[in-house]
Amino acid sequence: MSMREVFDQNPNRRYIMYGGKGGLGKTTFSAATAYWLAKQGFKVLVFSVDPQASLSDIFKRDIFGKGPVEIMPNLFAQEIDADQRIREYQDEIRQKIRDMYGMTEIPEEIENYIQSVAAEPAMEESAIFDEVVDIVGSNEYDYYIYDLVPLGHALYYLSMASVYDQWIDKITGLRTEMEEYSKVANVMQRDKETEEDQILKELQFIKHRINVSSGILTDKLKTAFFFVVTPEEMIILDTKKASDLFAKFDVPLAGYIVNRVIPAELSGENIPAYLVNRMEMQTTYLKEIDEVFAGQVLARVPEFERDITGLPMIERVANEMFGGKK
């Protein structure tokens, strides 16, 4: 199979992700896929879930915190400004407290809490996690391409979804039981109906948000998850381990793309010894990749003479991935 066939045969897979270790080419392939799909006439959004996003670099344009920015016809890119979102959200919470209790000032203890929660390391990630729900929920695009963080984080992101789902069930259970007590007490006292437990409603809302995110990640019909691998011993080993783990989380693996393959044409030329050596190693590891991920390698992308930035370079990568212009 080729990349093009994977996309042609699965038009419902609208959520596209590239996983892989740091620096292998996830952002590059995300941008190239977005470019290729946009050229095919689809409306595409590529967005970054990485607080250290690099879409601005690859598109040579500052898009940070500006919402979806049109890069070319049909192609939009977005980098989430988590800090901004957190600040606005803190203000919303403060306002809600003032409204609910008719306060003019937030009690010091509560204010301290609001600030300390925002300073937690997981705050940024969970704020982005939440924004993604809005992004993919908008339904404005034919394709949503996630520019993912390196593997460790992506796994954390995945496990977070399944852990929190269970937790919310437990907490909701506790809350439901509390409501039962109040109900019974009110009936016995012949009170009006219990006011609905707002917290229970919020918990269900949160559960819904988390389910949307994790649901997409594991939806075989709607999601394609590709791994980026390079012809190096350690990378192959780590990728194998990671893909086994991802499979445990039911992530629908669509295939592997090999990046940074030194073009074979070079070998005929007069090249330095170290490169000859590297190419021999590469031949071994390319063979290994074909064995370890048998039948699932969708494309080999050559090592280019320079970094991939700007649309003309992105186009070259896209042509390598999808096999030239259609």
Add this chain to the structure above:
Amino acid sequence: MNFKLTVSQITRTAGGFTRAFGDMVYGASVYEIVRGLHKERSHLEHLFILIVFGDIVGIPVLPPYYTLRLLPYVVPNINGWKRSLLRERDLTDLCDQEIT
């Protein structure tokens, strides 16, 4: 007293209240029952706040982004919660239900 409750311990603790309540119903006046119900509920309320907002469980319970969302609803309880934490007896009561 070790406050690192596990998920199942917490739910079992909550279940413990249900059983305790069942035992209590026979031979009590309506007034006593209602008071009992409110008491049980406020126990659970404390437990809930401890789980969601107090960092006693050892793992982050909710993504912090969502914890903040629940904060407005527990504002009136935050003071009481701090006090009951200090009184510690309350907390050991809660935990002793199932853990010991």
